Amino acid sequence: MNAHLLAGPILLPLAAAALQLLLGERRRGAASALGVLSCVGLLGFALALLAAVGDGTTLVYRIGGWPARFGIVLVADRLSVLMLLLTAVLALALLPGVLGRWRRPGSALQPLAQFLLMGLNGSFLTGDLFNLFVFFEVLLAASYGLALHRPGAQRISAGLHYIAINLLASLLFLVGVSLIFGVTGTLNMAALAQLVPQVPANTRALLHAGAAILGVAFLVKAAMWPLGFWLPRSYAAAPPAVAAMFAVMTKVGVYVLLRLSLLLFGAGAGAASAGFGGDWLLWGGAATVAMGVVGMLGARELGRLAGYNVLVSSGSLLGAIGVGRPAVIAGALAYLVVSTLAVAAFFLLAGLLAPREDAEEVPLLEPYDPGGLALYADEDESRPTLPAPVRLLAGGFLVAALLLAGLPPLSGFLAKFALLAPLAGAGTGATVLFTLIVVGGLGTVIAMCRVGIQIFWEGEWVFPPIRTGAVTSVAILLGLCLLLTVLADAPMRYLQATAAQLHAPAAYIRAVLP
Amino acid sequence: MELVLALAIGVLGGGGVWLLLRPRTFQVIMGLSLLSHAVNLFIFCVGGLRRGADPVLRAGAALADYADPLPQALVLTAIVIGFATTALFLVVLLASRGLTGSDHVDGKDGAP
Numbered sequence: 001m002n003a004h005l006l007a008g009p010i011l012l013p014l015a016a017a018a019l020q021l022l023l024g025e026r027r028r029g030a031a032s033a034l035g036v037l038s039c040v041g042l043l044g045f046a047l048a049l050l051a052a053v054g055d056g057t058t059l060v061y062r063i064g065g066w067p068a069r070f071g072i073v074l075v076a077d078r079l080s081v082l083m084l085l086l087t088a089v090l091a092l093a094l095l096p097g098v099l100g101r102w103r104r105p106g107s108a109l110q111p112l113a114q115f116l117l118m119g120l121n122g123s124f125l126t127g128d129l130f131n132l133f134v135f136f137e138v139l140l141a142a143s144y145g146l147a148l149h150r151p152g153a154q155r156i157s158a159g160l161h162y163i164a165i166n167l168l169a170s171l172l173f174l175v176g177v178s179l180i181f182g183v184t185g186t187l188n189m190a191a192l193a194q195l196v197p198q199v200p201a202n203t204r205a206l207l208h209a210g211a212a213i214l215g216v217a218f219l220v221k222a223a224m225w226p227l228g229f230w231l232p233r234s235y236a237a238a239p240p241a242v243a244a245m246f247a248v249m250t251k252v253g254v255y256v257l258l259r260l261s262l263l264l265f266g267a268g269a270g271a272a273s274a275g276f277g278g279d280w281l282l283w284g285g286a287a288t289v290a291m292g293v294v295g296m297l298g299a300r301e302l303g304r305l306a307g308y309n310v311l312v313s314s315g316s317l318l319g320a321i322g323v324g325r326p327a328v329i330a331g332a333l334a335y336l337v338v339s340t341l342a343v344a345a346f347f348l349l350a351g352l353l354a355p356r357e358d359a360e361e362v363p364l365l366e367p368y369d370p371g372g373l374a375l376y377a378d379e380d381e382s383r384p385t386l387p388a389p390v391r392l393l394a395g396g397f398l399v400a401a402l403l404l405a406g407l408p409p410l411s412g413f414l415a416k417f418a419l420l421a422p423l424a425g426a427g428t429g430a431t432v433l434f435t436l437i438v439v440g441g442l443g444t445v446i447a448m449c450r451v452g453i454q455i456f457w458e459g460e461w462v463f464p465p466i467r468t469g470a471v472t473s474v475a476i477l478l479g480l481c482l483l484l485t486v487l488a489d490a491p492m493r494y495l496q497a498t499a500a501q502l503h504a505p506a507a508y509i510r511a512v513l514p
Numbered sequence: 515m516e517l518v519l520a521l522a523i524g525v526l527g528g529g530g531v532w533l534l535l536r537p538r539t540f541q542v543i544m545g546l547s548l549l550s551h552a553v554n555l556f557i558f559c560v561g562g563l564r565r566g567a568d569p570v571l572r573a574g575a576a577l578a579d580y581a582d583p584l585p586q587a588l589v590l591t592a593i594v595i596g597f598a599t600t601a602l603f604l605v606v607l608l609a610s611r612g613l614t615g616s617d618h619v620d621g622k623d624g625a626p
Contacts, residue, residue: 130588137595144602153613157620160539160610163603164619167546168534170599171553174592178553181585182560 002052006061006074008045009084009121013038017114032099035110039095042088042117049081054494056501058511060127068512069191073127075512078498079333083124083255086337089480090248090344091117097348097473098241109149109242115142116245123252127512129177129187129214132256136173136221140166143249147238158237165220165230173217179210190512193263193505197270204272211264215257215277222253222314225287231310232295236303240351240470243303244344250310251340254317257281258329261321262502278322282429285319288312289436293443300364302350305451309346309404312440313339319433320419323426329499331419334492338415338481342403345477348470349397353455353463365454386456389466394456396471399478401448406441411485416441418492519559526552539607539617543600550596554589561585 016038020031052059053076061074076084091113098109119139126132144166148159181187183203184195199207216227223231231250235243265276292311299305313335320332386394399410406416416437423434455461484491501507526548533545561582568575570583611617 130591134591134595137599141599141602144599144606148606148609153610156606156610156613160606160619163599163606164534164542164546167599167603168549170595171546171549174553174557174588178557178560178585178588181588187584 003059003061005045005048005052006059006076006125007063009042009049009088009125010074010118012041012045013114013118013121017111017118020111020114021108031110035114036095036099038114038117039088039092042084042121043092046081046085046088049076050085052076053078053081056497056507058508060511068127069186069188072131073188073512074125075127075190075508076125077508078494078501079255079259080124082333082337082495082498083251084121086251086340087117087120087124087248090245090340090477093341093476093480094241094244094344094348094473096476097467097470099469108145112142112145112149113245115139116146118142120248120252124255127189129180129189129192133170133173133177136252137170139249139252140170143246146242146245147234149239149242155237158234161230162234169217169220172213172220176210176212176214176217179206179213183207183210188512189260189263190509193266193268193509194513196264196273197268199273201272208273208276211260211276214260215280218253218256219284219318220253222250222257222318223288223311224281224284224315224318225291225311228288228291228311228314232299232304232307235307235310235347236301240303240347241473243306243351244347244473247310247340247344247347250314251317251336254314254321254336257318258321258502262324262329263505263508266503266505268505275324278324279429280322281318282322282433283319285315285317285322286429286433286436288315288318289433289440291315293440293447296447297443299447300367302354302365302451303347305365305447306343306346306350309339309343309444312444313343316419316433316437316440319437320423323423323430323433325422325426326496326499326503327422328419328426328430329502330492330496331415331417331422333495333498334415335419337491338403338411338484341477341481342400342412345396345474345481346400346404348474348477349393349400352393352466352470352474353397353461365451387463389471390456390463392471393463393466394452396474396478397448397452397456399482400474401445401452403478403481405444405448407445409485411481411488414485414488414492515563515565519555519563523552523555523559526555537618537620539610539619542619543603543607546603547600550592550600554592554596557585557589557592559585 016034020034023031059076062068063072116139119135119142122135123132123139126135144163147162148155177187183199183206184192186192186195220227235246238246261277265273267274289312292308292315295308295311296305299308317332317336320328402410403412406412420434420437423430530545530549530552533541533548536542567581568579570580614622616622
């Protein structure tokens with residue numbers, strides 16, 4: 001009975017989207033209610049699954065009752081459920097900001113968002129590579145529509161690049177999948193994990209090539225340097241609520257890399273394959289952090305600043321996957337949760353402070369000029385007093401900046417500490433990553449201070465009218481991060497158990513292939 | 515047959531990559547289409563190239579004589595998804611042309 005729960009997170013948004021399309025323009029209230037219902041339902045499913053897998057069981061749903069190697073399976077373990085929960089929470093938190101805003105005619109935002117949720121949940125639950133491709137395409141197709149929602153010339157051009165790059169990545173995905181299928185004869189992840197140690201030496205290179213090409217496809221999604229140049233521009237051009245939802249989309253790439261690298265190329269994969277690709281992830285992740293920080297310091301648009309924050313976050317995660325010890329992975333998962341929520345909140349804040357929709361020009365930040373000292377030139381003590389709603393935004397900005405930079409006392413610090421502590425003394429690469437993440441935190445502080453001073457203290461920033469819906473969303477997201485600060489113990493234990501489970505894939509394989 | 519197929523995949527893939535790197539949106543979409551043809555052929559041939567193999571539906575043939583049905587299923591799915599995404603890309607391309615008045619991928623001609 002429990003196993004049927006697994007189909008819920010995929011079927012519910014699918015049904016909701018189909019009904020919303022049928023309801024169309026005339027019954028917009030009903031369509032919105034359906035969207036809310038679906039998001040609440042997703043949260044319910046995620047919590048029910050959390051209760052079911054909390055003790056370490058791996059739930060398997062065999063579609064049509066076919067045994068795993070022939071049929072399609074959905075698998076939920078602690079990691080999948082963690083991602084489901086994160087997605088559901090994010091979707092629910094973004095609702096207040098979205099519902100009020102998208103009432104214009106021709107808006108297909110709600111069904112598209114539901115399709116996106118379906119693709120995300122499917123990617124987290126699927127147990128074989130080809131369905132992973134299908135769910136990836138579902139979520140990407142929905143994301144194309146969302147990124148281009150209410151188009152303008154700039155948004156269309158950024159969307160064009162986004163679509164072209166993702167189509168190319170999908171083709172690489174297919175090449176990788178078919179190479180792996182050619183070598184092993186199966187696409188079921190558990191069966192692959194069993195077969196990898198037995199692959200003969202003469203075709204092992206092909207298997208590695210397939211895995212590497214597949215990895216490139218996911219690294220494009222996770223925006224590793226040098227595959228991530230598309231991200232800041234595309235995310236900055238998307239509507240803020242959509243960009244906030246996209247914050248979890250890079251994490252899909254991270255999730256798949258984490259899952260596959262530990263399942264297929266973990267310690268049990270034999271001497272020739274164990275740890276395959278780990279070094280690439282480690283150094284690539286470190287380079288991504290470095291690039292993200294440089295981009296953050298140079299960014300002149302708030303949206304791009306948020307985009308570079310996404311890069312720093314996924315770079316740290318990729319590097320941590322490359323190191324791959326249980327303690328590091330547990331810390332990385334904590335960082336994943338907090339950074340996703342904080343980046344989503346920051347995208348919304350960027351949309352509130354520098355909206356793109358109605359403005360001709362996006363308000364730009366001043367270029368960075370270390371010699372000019374423009375910020376401190378006139379010691380004018382009489383700063384303009386900010387109106388109360390703007391003060392609220394300033395408070396939100398401060399909290400988001402603290403979370404993103406990983407400064408105490410908030411959960412950003414706890415997560416970053418959980419990630420950094422086990423990195424110390426785990427080898428040269430880990431030390432480099434450690435240093436870069438710490439320096440990256442400093443860079444984030446500098447960039448955020450610059451931006452905060454310019455917007456809130458200089459008194460020249462033109463504040464657009466405040467939208468209560470989006471402010472509510474920001475408050476929910478940041479509130480969740482604050483809650484995680486206070487209640488860090490239980491989630492952290494769950495994440496440690498998740499990392500331990502990932503490092504012992506035998507139970508996963510046994511559950512799928514009894 | 516292997517040689518012909520390998521050459522076809524190579525030519526389609528090479529042409530696709532070259533077109534993908536061109537500055538005009540129409541060339542980009544043609545490049546993506548060629549590349550997806552190359553990938554589809556590639557998926558099709560990972561199941562092994564054989565002539566005269568039985569389809570999986572025919573009863574009575576020996577198990578070893580069946581053509582592998584899974585790559586065929588994969589390639590069908592890939593074709594459908596590729597078709598849909600190409601159509602979507604085409605719409606975006608037309609919108610870009612309409613909004614910017616240029617068919618350059620950046621929305622404006624970079625030439626001085």
